[in-house]
Amino acid sequence: MPQASAVPRIIGSAAAVIGLLDVVSAVFPAFRNGRMHHMAAVFPGTVSSLAAATSVVTGILVLMLAHGLKRGKQRAWWATVVLMPVGAATQLIYRHSTFGVAVSLGLMALLIVHRGEFTALSDPRTRWRALANLVGLSAFAFALGLVITSAHPASERGNPGFGDRCRHVLYGLFGFGGPVHYTSDRVDDVVSFSLGGLGLLIVCSTVYLALRPARPVAELGEADEERLRCLLARHGARDSLGHFALRRDKSVVFSPSGKAAICYRVVSGVALAGGDPIGDVEAWPGAIESFMELARAHAWLPAVVGCSETGGQVWTRETGLDALELGDEAVVDAGAFSLDGRAMRNVRQMVKRIERSGYTCRVRRVRELTEDEKEQVRLAADAWRGTDTERGFSMALGRFGEAADGDCVVVTAHKERESGAAHPELGDLRAVLHFVPWGPDGMSLELMRRDRAADPGLNELLIVAALRQAPELGIQRVSLNFAMFRSALARGERIGAGPVLRGWRGLLVFLSRWFQIESLYKFNAKFQPEWVPRFLVFPNSRDLPRIGFAIMQAEGFVTLSLPLPAALQRFLPRRAGRPPHRHNPGYASPSGTGARQKAAA
Numbered sequence: 001m002p003q004a005s006a007v008p009r010i011i012g013s014a015a016a017v018i019g020l021l022d023v024v025s026a027v028f029p030a031f032r033n034g035r036m037h038h039m040a041a042v043f044p045g046t047v048s049s050l051a052a053a054t055s056v057v058t059g060i061l062v063l064m065l066a067h068g069l070k071r072g073k074q075r076a077w078w079a080t081v082v083l084m085p086v087g088a089a090t091q092l093i094y095r096h097s098t099f100g101v102a103v104s105l106g107l108m109a110l111l112i113v114h115r116g117e118f119t120a121l122s123d124p125r126t127r128w129r130a131l132a133n134l135v136g137l138s139a140f141a142f143a144l145g146l147v148i149t150s151a152h153p154a155s156e157r158g159n160p161g162f163g164d165r166c167r168h169v170l171y172g173l174f175g176f177g178g179p180v181h182y183t184s185d186r187v188d189d190v191v192s193f194s195l196g197g198l199g200l201l202i203v204c205s206t207v208y209l210a211l212r213p214a215r216p217v218a219e220l221g222e223a224d225e226e227r228l229r230c231l232l233a234r235h236g237a238r239d240s241l242g243h244f245a246l247r248r249d250k251s252v253v254f255s256p257s258g259k260a261a262i263c264y265r266v267v268s269g270v271a272l273a274g275g276d277p278i279g280d281v282e283a284w285p286g287a288i289e290s291f292m293e294l295a296r297a298h299a300w301l302p303a304v305v306g307c308s309e310t311g312g313q314v315w316t317r318e319t320g321l322d323a324l325e326l327g328d329e330a331v332v333d334a335g336a337f338s339l340d341g342r343a344m345r346n347v348r349q350m351v352k353r354i355e356r357s358g359y360t361c362r363v364r365r366v367r368e369l370t371e372d373e374k375e376q377v378r379l380a381a382d383a384w385r386g387t388d389t390e391r392g393f394s395m396a397l398g399r400f401g402e403a404a405d406g407d408c409v410v411v412t413a414h415k416e417r418e419s420g421a422a423h424p425e426l427g428d429l430r431a432v433l434h435f436v437p438w439g440p441d442g443m444s445l446e447l448m449r450r451d452r453a454a455d456p457g458l459n460e461l462l463i464v465a466a467l468r469q470a471p472e473l474g475i476q477r478v479s480l481n482f483a484m485f486r487s488a489l490a491r492g493e494r495i496g497a498g499p500v501l502r503g504w505r506g507l508l509v510f511l512s513r514w515f516q517i518e519s520l521y522k523f524n525a526k527f528q529p530e531w532v533p534r535f536l537v538f539p540n541s542r543d544l545p546r547i548g549f550a551i552m553q554a555e556g557f558v559t560l561s562l563p564l565p566a567a568l569q570r571f572l573p574r575r576a577g578r579p580p581h582r583h584n585p586g587y588a589s590p591s592g593t594g595a596r597q598k599a600a601a
Contacts, residue, residue: 012070019062120299145169237439241275255286274394276311367406
């Protein structure tokens with residue numbers, strides 16, 4: 001697959017430099033070209049001052065456009081081509097620099113010559129958002145400007161009328177001087193700078209909204225979901241994360257043959273795909289090519305989180321991207337699992353102790369639960385969630401109890417509650433595990449929740465009960481939690497580990513206070529699993545911070561949206577997901593993953 005052209009990156013970097021020089025030259029007069037100072041007589045002082053203000057605004061706008069140019073955005077190309085002549089004029093009027101004029105016009109010529117490199121689309125909805133921002137913020141700024149203009153005392157020339165004040169505000173928003181004069185130069189500067197700042201805010205916010213990347217509403221349609229389920233029925237045994245592609249807050253792109261698909265979500269301009277492509281391995285290259293073309297068309301940064309070694313090899317071979325090992329998935333052979341032996345001594349003792357405390361477990365398919373039991377599990381998952389934010393993306397299903405997910409397995413722990421205990425509506429339910437299908441003979445852990453007041457060791461009891469009962473359900477493979485950077489933790493504590501490895505392990509242990517890195521690894525290791533590596537696929541090392549931040553947003557560790565009152569939230573459009581099926585009264589809102597945290601933080 002051909003690599004993207006470097007022309008947009010080069011021109012974007014050049015635009016950033018030019019924009020920075022425009023700002024610096026306007027702010028610091030020392031940067032003016034002294035050799036051409038005699039040209040100042042040609043331009044009146046007001047024109048030169050206006051050029052200085054225009055140079056600042058133009059420089060800031062070019063700096064904002066530089067990022068869009070690097071990504072090959074069409075709108076950024078048009079805006080920059082329009083701004084370059086303005087920049088050249090300000091260079092001539094204010095700095096008297098023919099070199100600056102030549103650089104600005106030269107960049108415009110390069111943009112015109114390489115017009116075909118700037119084809120990335122923006123979200124069509126941002127046009128209307130930018131227009132609404134321009135109109136609404138302009139009206140607000142004009143009203144505020146009238147207040148500012150009227151609040152300061154005018155000069156002795158007489159009290160200006162309403163029309164003069166309106167013209168003064170209008171001129172001031174564009175950086176011009178108006179007909180109103182004030183008692184001192186200081187007051188005049190305050191009013192001028194206030195109006196100019198409001199005008200700059202209008203321009204910058206409008207440009208930002210017009211150039212922000214496309215962020216489609218992620219929604220897996222019913223027809224696409226049926227196609228994915230058909231692919232999973234034939235090829236679902238290959239990847240333990242395949243069923244998580246059925247999240248309703250993902251979009252999907254299929255290969256030209258329809259035999260493979262990639263599910264993704266766009267977060268902060270990053271197109272995040274989770275796990276391996278769904279479907280026939282031979283059709284993966286077609287799905288990957290369709291995904292990459294879609295990412296290029298919208299200037300999204302492509303990334304894959306949690307893919308297998310085979311998936312990582314195909315991705316890197318077909319796209320030229322790089323891969324980084326994130327950690328290991330714990331997979332247990334349910335048929336060979338036993339609590340016998342010295343290695344399982346701690347688990348065996350913990351399970352026996354908690355069983356003596358009166359806990360019992362039930363392992364069932366979701367289809368075997370009544371509607372009341374499903375509702376009880378949903379209430380428990382919400383009540384026991386450790387955070388207010390739903391978590392999970394690449395390794396979470398985000399719902400429970402739908403008829404289409406009847407093959408999922410739920411493990412519940414029960415114990416008679418004492419009177420006055422919290423959440424009496426949950427009855428004797430004390431903990432829940434939820435597994436999704438992994439082909440016909442496997443299951444993958446999706447949710448692990450327990451009552452915080454329950455006895456320690458309840459999670460171990462649930463997993464042991466699931467592993468013991470799995471063969472009776474026809475299940476041989478069970479995927480447990482994901483351990484980030486497991487190999488580094490394991491090698492760093494061995495004898496002979498070097499200072500770099502020990503330092504890296506120390507950092508991971510420190511971060512475990514917030515991200516459960518070490519605790520999940522040690523918990524998984526109790527069950528003597530087979531460790532299966534998982535990888536992150538990314539374009540370039542410099543993109544890792546941006547991709548990591550997008551992953552943290554997708555997984556629910558970072559929330560950028562401001563909390564709104566419930567009275568206002570009901571007027572907002574629904575986020576990803578579609579409304580409940582009419583034939584399925586058991587639909588539930590996503591309940592998150594909580595303890596599983598198989599995705600990278």
